Amino acid sequence: MNKQELKSAILVGRDRLEAVLNLVGDSQKQLIILHGEWSVKDLLGHLYFWQDHVYSEFSLLKSGKSPEKITDYDAINQAEIRKMAPIPLEDVKKMEEESFQRLLSLVDTADDLELFDPNHFAWTNGQSFGDYLYDYTIGHYDEHIPEVIAWLKRVA
Helix, strand or coil: CCHHHHHHHHHHHHHHHHHHHCCCCHHHCCCCCECCCECHHHHHHHHHHHHHHHHHHHHHHHCCCCCCCCCCHHHHHHHHHHHHCCCCHHHHHHHHHHHHHHHHHHHHHCCHHHHHCCCCCHHHCCCCHHHHHHHHHHHHHHHHHHHHHHHHHHHC
């Protein structure tokens, strides 16, 4: 995979996510529809957090530092949902979009070794950062899209 292929794949994954999320009206985006406790607004905040987190991890790695390893994803997710709760939907949507754009910029500006050499950053344990980025964009979107589709089918 090269930078253009990675960016194209991320954009295709993003288009799939947006196509599904656009089926949920703004008035429904704050209804609890996912996991029995999350709204689409919460999902957007969740995506924002993890996209921003990956961007921060890359920045640390590029500076020669190692990010902390995550041990309790559920606790982080719950804390972030609580933190995002008072933020208006439009602001969460904007934050999420900006974090996505930062990741696209990262793909554009990182060099090929940083993105595709699985040994460039020891912290990634033999996984290229491009694969890691893929997991936190396309993989993450594909994880949540079926949940939104299932809810849409229930309310149709």
